[in-house]
Amino acid sequence: MNRSNIYKTATYVTAVSVAEKFFGFVYRIVLSRTLGPEGMGIYQTALSVFAVLATAAASGIPLTVSRLITKYRAKNAPNAQHSVVTAALLCAVGFSVPVFCLLFFGHSLFDFLFTDERCMSVLLILLPSLTFNSVYSVLRGAMWGNKKFLPYCAIDLAEELCMIGAGVLLVTHMTDVFDGARRVALAIVLSYLLSFALAAAYFLIKGGKLKDPRGQLRPLLRSALPLTGMRTSNALVSTLISLLLPARLIAAGMNASESMREIGTAMGMSMPVLGIPATLIGSLALVLVPELAENYYRGEHGKLRANIEKALKATLLIVCLLVPVLFGLGVDIGILLFGNRKSGEIIRNCCILLLPMGLSMITTGILNSLGYEKKTFLYYFAGAAVTLLCVWFLPQFCGIYAVVIGMGASACVTAALNLRLIAKTGKEKVRYKKYMLLATASMAPAALFAVLLRNTLAALLPSLPAALLCGAVVLAAEVLFLLVLGLARTNWLKLLTGHS
16 A cells, blocks of 8 residues: 555545444434433443453454454465464354353353343343354454455444444333333344344455464464453453442542442543544554554565554644644533533543543554554553552542543553554654654644634624534644644645545
């Protein structure tokens, strides 16, 4: 992939990914207003446990399959590529089916996981989709490794739309919030079944084959297990936080109802908004990871350095464009979307944490594509320890902000360690520090401009038009500011459309 095609493909992938996340974001708003805090609490708690199982079943496989396929494609070894896919399918099914059987038929042994027995009922509805999702993860990794990004994104979008359509249709007929939570879980099962069917059909139509997997099981597991372990640990830490945080908030003086409302506000409302940059950064990583792996295996160190620099700079550009908007309009976003001022205050006060979070995300993807899964696994644990310490000690001082600060501190640790490793292992020096300093500095005047403009427009216009106009003007002004600073270039628009 040349430079033009990388940007063009990243644009297509980002457009589809943004559409998918936008629909999902609207769906979350609908669910929050339909199920209410109690229904969302039941659903989210069950989903957090299911997320651990899904992560353990196949989370490390897509990247590993992608990287190995890229490796064997560079060596012109098609049979080895088919063997990798077969080995991955065996691993995914070999884990997900026994886990399903154990939990579905022996769920009484695991009732201790939930303080509310209704959560187990929702989890049992979700369980059949574990195998569907695991198999799809393997086929998705094959598409990724072969640079078939558009089918990958189209299937993901179809899955999201199926979940939203089924979920909205089902919850309109719910009898109570518990019934609504169960119906939302059923919508997830239907969406995973669809993505599994579409991916399997695409795999067969495009000539996918199953070959003897024995020669690929060991390299697959050696690479996938550390990555799966890291992501499973991430899911476990998230689940642990969801169990630990209420207790620490209660210890800090809240009652049980207040603690659940605070958690719902931060994790169910504020964090999805703060996760918007992750959608754009994830799209960039999706395109660049197989490219980086190919550069690495072919020994193209100059191209590898250039692509790493592009990934880091694009991440910084995304963050410095969005942080001023979120800082200026955070409160308005919370009120307009969720009818909750506190969620908007969290968005405004914590949006600067998007900088370390973005860098942590992209650098982890870079290192995993180069085969440093074990290192990123260890780095993740260092960051997770910081998060847990914040959740344990800070609620008495800053309430629900403890968990957001913990996530930001964790990202700072992992980003610093990742960047240090990239600097140590690269054959050519990766240059990004000057760009990072300038990009970070550019956010301060832009954020101040956003606040002043928002206050001015709020006095002249109703809330929604004022917020939309302010956001558009701030983004346009920030783009011009970045052009003046040399952090963005006008010829990038041509690259995005595939023109030289």
